[in-house]
Amino acid sequence: MKIWLVHHGGEPTPSDKQQMRLRRMGMLAEAAIQRGHEVVWWNSTFLHINKTQRFDTSCTIDYSPQLRLNYLHARPYEKNISLTRIRNHQDLGRNFAKLARQEPKPDVILCSYPVPELCDEAVRYSRETNTPVALDVRDIWPHAMLDMMPASAQPFARVALSPYYRMARRVFRDATSICGITQEFMEWGLAQGRRKKSDSDRVFSFGYQPLDLDSAQQSDASKFWASQGVGVDPSVPVLCFFGLVNHQFDFKPVFEAVQRLQKNKRVQLVICGKGESIEQFRQQMSGNPDILFPGWVNAEQIWELMQLSSYGLAPYVDSPSFRGSIGNKPIEYLAGGLPILCSLSEGPLYRLAETEQCGFAYQGCAKMLETKLAALLASPDSHRALVGNARSVFADRYEASRVYGGMVRHLEDIASCGRSGYSSAVA
Structure with missing residues (x-):
């Protein structure tokens, strides 16, 4: 055919x-x-x-x-x-x-x-x-x-x-x-x-399709992130994002929540990609060494970053288009075993994160994101449960x-x- x-x-x-x-x-x-x-x-x-x-x-x-x-x-x-x-x-x-x-x-x-x-x-x-x-x-x-x-x-x-x-x-x-x-x-x-x-x-x-890196690819990707200071200390939780950094995403609540959390615990935020907002964010966060903007990264580096991270960010602007969608990004997070941090207040991605317990929704609210993350960072068992659910949901629905x-x-x-x-x- x-x-x-x-x-x-x-x-x-x-x-x-x-x-x-x-x-x-x-x-x-x-x-x-x-x-x-x-x-x-x-x-x-x-x-x-x-x-x-x-x-x-x-x-x-x-x-x-x-x-x-x-x-x-x-x-x-x-x-x-x-x-x-x-x-x-x-x-x-x-x-x-x-x-x-x-x-x-x-x-x-x-x-x-x-x-x-x-x-x-x-x-x-x-x-x-x-x-x-x-x-x-x-x-x-x-x-x-x-x-x-x-x-x-x-x-x-x-x-x-x-x-x-x-x-x-x-x-x-x-x-x-x-x-x-x-x-x-x-x-x-x-x-x-x-x-x-x-x-x-x-x-x-x-x-x-999850990547299967050979030893050379894995080594190169690991060295890249080590050079960025990511994954050097396994006790430091990492929140990651990769994609076009533009008007479709609302990072303000994310920055606020992470900066509040950092007053009590070291947390890294890694935002990969290019876009119309990236330089503005770099300037705003230039005094914070644990909020990183490594630019465009390749597939192997993305996969390795997910192995080093604790959560994947889906900070969509709350619009009818995003409320009705589950895009590539959240599914990629699930493939890497990352619970999804969803900004939306309704729709299929919101239901996926909340109902299947493979992440959580913070509804665009910095305080809610801070509170929920603080509780999870204090409870490794709760985080492990979310990781297990993320992997199961991916295998059942999105492979x-x-x-x-x-x-x-x-x-x-x-x-x-x-x-x-x-x-x-x-x-």
């Missing part, structure tokens, strides 16, 4: 030179290949993670006999919320529409949502060729874009974004299958398409082969049923 995976460029591909682990589309491609399928992975020339341009024009790399990488040229952008980024997405849709019709027809398409422009063209192609298409909902655009804007600007922004609201309704109405990383996101997609749930509509969380093997089987099923899916139902 020939599978098209269509994505906007937020993930690394196997041909990238940087040391970055494969994420959802990459692991899904691997799972499909293991089941004997051919994969054409449509991606952007522009890599969102580090804002770099891979190629100056659209191009194709035949990476292996079963994996073809089609890169769609799209202009670069610096700011996540910008007109240039919208134009980047328009580039992707336009170039996909042009180049897709030059490829042999697939048996099934999976397209990640967002971005709407790419999904719109993928669904249009599926209608023209009678090819089943599944949309993989990872965020609630354009609603999430509206939430990022000041309240005073939202009425005007809603008018400006009205074409995207119409686009969302169209693509979810006409898709064969709506998948979501959570139940909430799948239901949001169904609501946009004004359709009832059918057997074609499923939830597939993010999955993660990559379990998640993406199921996702490939779902694509096989909808391919066999055709574009109408198992049983389409429009409300």
Whole structure:
């Protein structure tokens, strides 16, 4: 079977030179290949993670006999919320529409949502060729874009974004299958398409494949963290974060809580990554040697940091988009045996941490975070219980082969049923 995976460029591909682990589309491609399928992975020339341009024009790399990488040229952008980024997405849709019709027809398409422009063209192609298409909902655009804007600007922004609201309704109405990383996101997609749930509509969380470092990789990563002063004293608890340090995360309660805890006990906070807020935070915390900003770190260093840490931070801004999501980061923490410190006050991540006792929620409150952490730091047995729960939850729900093997089987099923899916139902 020939599978098209269509994505906007937020993930690394196997041909990238940087040391970055494969994420959802990459692991899904691997799972499909293991089941004997051919994969054409449509991606952007522009890599969102580090804002770099891979190629100056659209191009194709035949990476292996079963994996073809089609890169769609799209202009670069610096700011996540910008007109240039919208134009980047328009580039992707336009170039996909042009180049897709030059490829042999697939048996099934999976397209990640967002971005709407790419999904719109993928669904249009599926209608023209009678090819089943599944949309993989990872965020609630354009609603999430509206939430990022000041309240005073939202009425005007809603008018400006009205074409995207119409686009969302169209693509979810006409898709064969709506998948979501959570139940909430799948239901949001169904609501946009004004359709009832059918057997074609499923939830597939993010999955993660734990790293198995060889002795040289482990040694190099350990030396790196020792050079940063992390893990040198095993009695010092470490809180870690890795990702884009930007407006999507609220670190103020974290800094306040950690600084209060440090008055009575040494605690290290390690924030890895780049982003628009990192230099500001470096300056603010420059007098605190136990709040560290090591910058971008590779996959091996991330894995080793999790082995040295006690907790993983998920300090999301409290917005509808994050309240409905369980992103890559918390699942990665669980894979490393790290209890999750969740900033949210409701939603699936909040329920996961609290109900499964694999972390706790502090609801954006510095005092709550300080109080709960202080109690856990004084109770090693309680921490060990959270670690055990984190590992069990990961093995049961989020291990990559379990998640993406199921996702490939779902694509096989909808391919066999055709574009109408198992049983389409429009409300």
